[in-house]
Every structure is written in structure tokens, then in C-alpha cells.
Amino acid sequence: MSQISYGSINDHVVKSMEPPGRSWMVSMVLILGALSMGIFAWTYQIRHGLEWSGINHPIAWGVYITNFVFWIGIGHAGTLISAILYLVRAPFRNSIYRASEAMTVFAVMTAGLFPIIHLGRAWLAYWMVPYPNQRELWVNFKSPLIWDVFAISTYMSVSIAFFILGLIPDLAAVRDESKGLKRFLYSIPSLGFRGTNHQWLHYMRGYLLFAAIATPLVFSVHSIVSWDFAMSSIPGWHSTIFAPYFVAGAIFSGCAMVLTIMIPLRRAFPGFADIIKIKDLEGMAKMIIFTSLIVTYAYAVEFFIAYYSGAKFERALFWFRPFGEMKPFFWLMVFCNCIVPVALWWKKIRTSIPALFIISILVNVGMWLERFNIVASSLAHDYVPFTWANYQFEWAEIWITIGSFGWFFMWFFIFVKVMPSIAVAELKEKMIPPVRKKR
Amino acid sequence: MKKKYSGVWATFEFLDDTCGAIKELKKAGINKITTHAPCARHEIMHALGNPQSRVPFATLAGAFIGFGLAVLIIVKMSLDWILPVSEKPIVSVPIMGPIAFELSVLISIFFTIGAMIIFIVKDTRKQPLPKSDEYKQYNRFLRDRFGVVVTCKTDDLPRIEAIMKDYQAEEIYLEN
Numbered sequence: 089m090s091q092i093s094y095g096s097i098n099d100h101v102v103k104s105m106e107p108p109g110r111s112w113m114v115s116m117v118l119i120l121g122a123l124s125m126g127i128f129a130w131t132y133q134i135r136h137g138l139e140w141s142g143i144n145h146p147i148a149w150g151v152y153i154t155n156f157v158f159w160i161g162i163g164h165a166g167t168l169i170s171a172i173l174y175l176v177r178a179p180f181r182n183s184i185y186r187a188s189e190a191m192t193v194f195a196v197m198t199a200g201l202f203p204i205i206h207l208g209r210a211w212l213a214y215w216m217v218p219y220p221n222q223r224e225l226w227v228n229f230k231s232p233l234i235w236d237v238f239a240i241s242t243y244m245s246v247s248i249a250f251f252i253l254g255l256i257p258d259l260a261a262v263r264d265e266s267k268g269l270k271r272f273l274y275s276i277p278s279l280g281f282r283g284t285n286h287q288w289l290h291y292m293r294g295y296l297l298f299a300a301i302a303t304p305l306v307f308s309v310h311s312i313v314s315w316d317f318a319m320s321s322i323p324g325w326h327s328t329i330f331a332p333y334f335v336a337g338a339i340f341s342g343c344a345m346v347l348t349i350m351i352p353l354r355r356a357f358p359g360f361a362d363i364i365k366i367k368d369l370e371g372m373a374k375m376i377i378f379t380s381l382i383v384t385y386a387y388a389v390e391f392f393i394a395y396y397s398g399a400k401f402e403r404a405l406f407w408f409r410p411f412g413e414m415k416p417f418f419w420l421m422v423f424c425n426c427i428v429p430v431a432l433w434w435k436k437i438r439t440s441i442p443a444l445f446i447i448s449i450l451v452n453v454g455m456w457l458e459r460f461n462i463v464a465s466s467l468a469h470d471y472v473p474f475t476w477a478n479y480q481f482e483w484a485e486i487w488i489t490i491g492s493f494g495w496f497f498m499w500f501f502i503f504v505k506v507m508p509s510i511a512v513a514e515l516k517e518k519m520i521p522p523v524r525k526k527r
Numbered sequence: 528m529k530k531k532y533s534g535v536w537a538t539f540e541f542l543d544d545t546c547g548a549i550k551e552l553k554k555a556g557i558n559k560i561t562t563h564a565p566c567a568r569h570e571i572m573h574a575l576g577n578p579q580s581r582v583p584f585a586t587l588a589g590a591f592i593g594f595g596l597a598v599l600i601i602v603k604m605s606l607d608w609i610l611p612v613s614e615k616p617i618v619s620v621p622i623m624g625p626i627a628f629e630l631s632v633l634i635s636i637f638f639t640i641g642a643m644i645i646f647i648v649k650d651t652r653k654q655p656l657p658k659s660d661e662y663k664q665y666n667r668f669l670r671d672r673f674g675v676v677v678t679c680k681t682d683d684l685p686r687i688e689a690i691m692k693d694y695q696a697e698e699i700y701l702e703n
């Protein structure tokens with residue numbers, strides 16, 4: 089392992105931003121292929137209607153709302169890492185926070201598409217915004233769906249602002265390392281930053297405030313998303329544990345996605361192995377163990393309350409989930425979210441890169457299934473037996489889901505080539521500074 | 528006519544030399560000091576006498592404005608278009624919670640960004656920086672070098688240069 093110095097961090101980051109190689113190009117072609125299919129499927133659905141998704145009566149919320157909750161959850165880990173771990177000064181945060189913040193922004197951008205896709209008539213999405221029309225008809229503020237509009241748009245604005253703010257000193261560093269047109273292009277977003285004491289003073293104070301403000305936002309956004317369900321009186325949804333359960337699940341899936349992204353990034357740019365250490369990835373693995381335990385506990389509590397409360401409809405639903413038509417989704421979810429992370433208790437597995445990568449993907453699959461179980465199985469088995477139904481996946485929603493991954497990874501791949509994917513200034517801040525008198 | 532700049536700027540390889548030079552300059556009664564660093568270093572802030580940022584006041588003001596705006600929006604819109612929902616009052620207080628929180632956060636973030644920009648520009652204007660091409664094109668401040676810039680009268684230049692030399696500055700530039 090080479091010695092890391094202030095200068096070598098700049099070199100590694102600048103090297104990662106060199107023109108893309110063949111593997112990047114091939115990956116991008118696959119990503120754009122997936123995105124194109126997603127766009128085609130959505131266009132087809134707009135033309136022919138929502139019958140091309142599996143949404144039916146009574147399962148009016150299906151794969152799109154599942155995807156919405158899934159992507160919002162993914163977005164949470166970025167803010168957790170950039171804000172909460174910043175406030176508690178977690179040492180494993182510095183090397184991975186920039187990429188996770190980018191992940192947050194792109195995940196929220198992806199999540200924001202799904203309520204619009206789910207609407208069917210996407211061009212009427214602006215009806216959700218409280219604006220004065222000629223009839224002075226305002227939105228219903230008592231609906232948690234409106235709270236969600238406020239929560240998601242605030243979260244997206246704050247995430248983007250936080251991401252851009254963190255980038256300014258690093259873009260300035262890239263500007264100083266560049267020449268010609270590249271230098272000119274990077275000088276625009278770096279806003280004349282030169283690392284003076286006035287700039288660092290107000291910048292660091294503002295950044296700390298951002299972190300302090302973003303921390304409660306992490307909890308509020310997913311709590312509000314959970315209230316989309318919990319405020320209704322449907323069995324399986326009307327639950328007081330939903331807010332903390334959703335927040336823990338979001339952090340769980342987000343941490344897994346960080347590993348899914350950081351491990352290939354570390355491999356793609358050889359210099360990054362010196363910066364993103366195994367210890368940092370192990371820190372994320374420990375977060376996964378912790379949040380997996382919370383999620384497992386929440387699953388168990390849901391079943392216990394349904395059994396011990398004696399509420400007939402709750403009992404029926406919680407019998408339906410593991411033993412009804414949707415049981416494969418339930419058991420696969422339990423396997424991925426409760427059993428697979430147990431392997432991370434062993435240090436050997438926690439420090440093995442291939443094992444971490446496989447586990448992170450399985451956790452993501454499990455968390456998607458968790459959202460699908462919550463959304464679809466509760467609606468499939470509510471109060472009235474003659475409306476009970478099953479969910480049939482349709483090709484349009486499958487391709488739109490795959491396309492959403494294409495959309496997300498397209499932004500991420502562009503990001504790693506045009507912006508510093510490692511936080512240069514913060515890594516330097518955490519290093520022992522160059523001093524003449526050795527301590 | 529353009530105001531002429533006079534001052535000294537020096538680059539340092541080591542942080543302790545930089546801090547030593549800053550402390551010595553302050554001891555000599557020189558307060559118009561600007562520093563450069565590749566990252567935020569609390570040692571430099573200590574040497575400069577722990578200056579405080581006023582950004583938090585703007586954040587707080589933004590939070591209050593956001594909260595007020597949210598309450599106003601909900602009350603006005605609820606009364607404008609009566610939407611009875613179950614037994615809930617037309618203007619319901621609990622529903623203000625999520626929206627007031629989100630708008631407080633949103634507006635406070637905008638105020639924070641605005642305040643950061645304003646204060647940085649204001650403080651930088653108070654202490655003018657060298658106008659030479661050497662200074663403008665020096666590109667190692669965000670890589671691996673520290674810098675100290677002192678704005679002073681022409682008579683003070685030799686005295687400040689001597690302090691910089693004492694603390695083993697790598698390069699020293701006099702501008703007048």
C-alpha cells in the first residue's frame with residue numbers, strides 16, 4: 089500500500105476523472121439499454137393505460153409504490169453517512185461519503201419519478217402542488233400524501249444542496265490540477281474557492297449546520313413515507329411501529345447499496361484501494377448487522393401484536409403473508425434481510441470483498457421484497473374476502489423497474505467521471521497534517 | 528483609478544510553521560491576515576484567534592420564517608376551500624407539524640447558503656488579496672501547501688518578510 093499524502097489524494101482523484109475506458113463504455117451501453125427499455129415501457133403504459141402494470145382491484149398500489157419506497161430508502165444512507173456520521177465523527181465515513189451522497193441525490197431523483205409513473209396521467213402531477221387555480225381549490229392538507237410531497241421535495245432540495253456544498257472545495261482542487269478548457273469549466277462550479285480562512289470558516293460552519301438540519305430530515309422523510317400507509321386503517325398498514333421500522337429499513341438498504349456501489353468503484357480505480365480501506369467497508373457491514381437486527385425485531389413484533397391483540401383482520405393478514413399466495417416473497421425477504429446478514433458477525437466474511445458484495449445485493453433484493461410485501465400483500469387481503477386478489481407482474485412495470493436502475497446508474501457513472509468521487513478536503517482534514525516538529 | 532495593493536504573501540510546507548508565523552504576525556500587531564489551506568484546519572483558526580461565523584443566525588432566522596410560512600399556508604388554504612375530513616377541524620393543528628418542519632428546514636437551508644456566500648464575500652472584501660499573476664495562478668493551496676497573506680503598508684514589508692523567513696516559508700513574494 090502506498091503512502092497517502094495531501095498531494096497523492098489529489099492525484100488519485102484527478103486520475104479517476106480521466107476519459108473513460110472500455111469497461112466504463114460497455115457498462116454505459118448496458119445501462120442506457122436498460123433505461124431505453126424503461127422509457128419505452130413507460131411510453132407504452134401512457135398510451136395504453138395502467139392495465140400494463142399489475143395494479144388491479146384491490147391492489148391499487150403495486151410495483152411503482154414499492155419502487156418509490158425502495159429508492160427513497162436507498163437515498164437515506166447517503167444522508168445518514170454524510171450528516172449523522174459527520175456529527176458523531178465516525179472515522180469510516182470520510183472515504184465513502186461523497187459517493188453515498190451522490191447515491192442519495194440520484195436515488196431521490198429516481199424515487200420522485202415513481203409517484204408520477206403511478207399516476208398514469210403523468211402530465212397532471214402538478215395537481216399535487218398547492219397552487220392557486222381559478223377555482224381557488226387547494227390541496228387537502230390532512231392527507232399524508234401531501235405531507236409526502238413536502239417531505240420528498242424538501243429532502244431532494246437539501247440533499248442536492250448538501251451534495252453541491254460538499255463538492256465546492258474539491259471542484260476547486262480539481263480546477264487547480266487542470267489546464268486549459270478543463271480548468272475553465274471547473275472554475276465555474278468552484279465559485280472562486282481558494283481555501284482562505286474566511287472561506288473555510290463560514291463554509292465549515294454552514295456545513296455543520298447542514299449536517300445538523302439534515303439529521304432530523306432523515307428520520308422525518310421516511311416517517312412521513314411510512315404514514316402514507318400507517319394513517320390508513322388497512323390491516324398490516326395501520327401500525328404505530330411503521331415510522332421507526334421504515335427508518336431502520338431505509339438505513340439498512342441504503343448501507344447495502346453503498347457497499348454495492350463502493351466495491352466496484354474501489355476496483356475500477358486502483359488508487360482508491362488506498363483511500364477506501366477494508367476497515368471503512370467493515371464499518372458499513374457493522375451498520376448492516378445493526379439495522380438488520382432492528383428490521384428483524386420489527387418483523388417479529390408485527391406478528392406478535394397481530395397474534396396477541398386478537399384482532400381478527402390483523403391475524404388473517406399475518407397468516408396470509410407467510411402461508412398465502414404471496415408466501416415466496418415473504419420467505420425470500422426473511423432469508424435476505426434476517427438470515428443472510430447473520431454471516432456478517434464473522435470478521436472473515438465482514439472483511440471479504442466478494443462476500444460483502446454478494447450480501448449487499450441480497451439485502452437490496454430483500455428490502456425491495458419487504459416493501460412489496462407491505463404494499464401488495466396488505467391490499468391483497470383486507471376486510472372483505474370477495475375482493476381478495478393476487479398480484480400478477482406485467483412486463484411494463486418490470487421494464488420500468490429495470491429502467492429505474494438504468495436511470496440511477498447512468499447518473500452515477502457520469503458522476504464518477506466528471507466529479508471527484510472521493511471527498512478530497514475532508515480526507516485531508518482527517519489525516520495527520522504535514523508538520524516539521526514530529527509529534 | 529485602481530487601488531494599489533501592498534502586502535506580502537508566503538507559502539509554507541508545514542502546518543506548524545504556518546501557525547507559528549500567524550501567531551508571530553499577530554504578536555507584531557498585524558491583524559489583516561488571510562490564510563490558505565488545503566482543508567479546514569482548526570490549528571490555523573486557533574492561531575488566528577478563533578474567529579466566529581455568523582451563519583447560524585441566518586439559519587435560525589430561516590427556520591422561523593419557514594415555520595411561519597407553513598402555518599400561514601395551511602391556515603389560509605384550509606379556510607379558503609373548506610374540506611371536511613372525518614371529524615377533524617377545518618384548520619387542524621397536528622397536520623401543521625410535518626409541513627411546518629419541512630418548510631423550516633427548506634427555508635433555513637436557503638438562508639444558510641445565502642449567508643455563507645454573503646459573509647465570505649464581505650470578509651474577503653475587508654482584507655484585499657494580492658493582484659499579481661503569481662498569486663492568482665499559484666495552484667498548490669488546495670493541493671499540499673499552506674499560505675499566509677498579509678496586507679500592509681510598504682514600510683512594513685521588510686519586517687513581515689523577516690517573520691515569514693524565520694518560520695521557514697518556502698516562497699515569499701512582496702507586492703507593492
